[in-house]
Amino acid sequence: MEWITAFSFTARTGVAAYSNRHFIQEYFVKAKALLNLGKTQIIVTGMPSAGKSMLVGQMHGRARELYHEAPGESKSVEVDAITLGEWTKLVRVLPGQAGYRVQGELEAFVDNDALEGLIHVVDFGYSAPRDPVVASELIREDGLDTVQKLRARNLDREIDAIKLELSNVRKLLAKKNNFKWIVIAVNKVDLFGGDLQNALEHYHPNGSGAFGRELKEFQAHVGKDNLKIYIAQTCAYEDDFRWGDELLKSTIGHNAQKELLREFMKSVSMISRDV
Numbered sequence: 001m002e003w004i005t006a007f008s009f010t011a012r013t014g015v016a017a018y019s020n021r022h023f024i025q026e027y028f029v030k031a032k033a034l035l036n037l038g039k040t041q042i043i044v045t046g047m048p049s050a051g052k053s054m055l056v057g058q059m060h061g062r063a064r065e066l067y068h069e070a071p072g073e074s075k076s077v078e079v080d081a082i083t084l085g086e087w088t089k090l091v092r093v094l095p096g097q098a099g100y101r102v103q104g105e106l107e108a109f110v111d112n113d114a115l116e117g118l119i120h121v122v123d124f125g126y127s128a129p130r131d132p133v134v135a136s137e138l139i140r141e142d143g144l145d146t147v148q149k150l151r152a153r154n155l156d157r158e159i160d161a162i163k164l165e166l167s168n169v170r171k172l173l174a175k176k177n178n179f180k181w182i183v184i185a186v187n188k189v190d191l192f193g194g195d196l197q198n199a200l201e202h203y204h205p206n207g208s209g210a211f212g213r214e215l216k217e218f219q220a221h222v223g224k225d226n227l228k229i230y231i232a233q234t235c236a237y238e239d240d241f242r243w244g245d246e247l248l249k250s251t252i253g254h255n256a257q258k259e260l261l262r263e264f265m266k267s268v269s270m271i272s273r274d275v
């Protein structure tokens with residue numbers, strides 16, 4: 001059981017680093033993304049506030065823009081062309097809030113024979129509602145007055161969220177499709193650097209956690225050769241986490257954060273290179 005990295009991927013598959021011979025293809029896909037005409041190749045899902053917009057912004061190189069203004073709640077599908085190694089892929093981020101999803105889901109997900117992979121962003125429970133009224137209700141009325149209690153609730157909800165995505169993938173696999181991989185992007189590792197082994201245990205299909213169990217059952221059902229599942233660390237943004245009276249400091253440091261992101265992109269590019 002290990003995190004996916006470019007190194008571990010190479011060791012496992014023998015696939016070496018990429019070259020740059022597809023630069024023309026890259027601009028073609030970028031132009032299609034701008035016109036919003038292309039078919040989505042990679043879809044990004046996850047709970048509200050997991051860090052989807054931030055992560056894809058980083059992958060797209062829009063990070064500086066985002067630092068000026070945190071993205072806020074996404075209400076519609078976000079489209080980006082992202083260069084991964086030698087290919088540029090059309091990536092769509094579905095809003096985390098279920099009510100905003102329906103349209104994008106049908107267009108980009110279920111009926112899409114170009115879709116090759118899913119990046120599902122999780123945060124090991126380290127997310128709080130953006131709305132301060134909702135947050136204070138959770139503390140006062142639901143008694144979620146510690147980070148630990150909040151996380152327990154969030155981790156339960158993450159299970160429901162992955163079940164939903166897996167049922168979408170199942171529908172897709174039942175039709176003509178090009179779908180090959182799922183990356184579970186374990187984001188916000190700057191908040192739980194001391195707990196990484198537990199996070200891996202929780203998310204990995206071969207681990208003992210409830211999330212991993214869902215993945216394992218799914219993979220057994222659809223066949224390991226038909227669908228690869230990888231668990232990757234990432235950190236889209238360094239940010240302290242506040243909940244009630246507790247403050248968790250982001251501990252990673254800027255260089256390590258950048259390095260993690262680079263490693264994440266490298267892994268995804270290797271995973272998606274030959275599809």
Ligand SMILES: Nc1nc2c(ncn2[C@@H]2O[C@H](COP(=O)(O)OP(=O)(O)OP(=O)(O)O)[C@@H](O)[C@H]2O)c(=O)[nH]1
Nearest residue numbers: 048049050051052053054074096188235236237239
């Ligand atoms: N500590 C830490 N915080 C992060 C990280 N990535 C994102 N965040 C925080 O999470 C917040 C939400 O990030 P978004 O990218 O807007 O989340 P989202 O998944 O797009 O949320 P929706 O659009 O509501 O579905 C950001 O404002 C950051 O404060 C990370 O790697 N570490």
Ligand SMILES: [Mg+2]
Nearest residue numbers: 052053073074
């Ligand atoms: Mg968003």
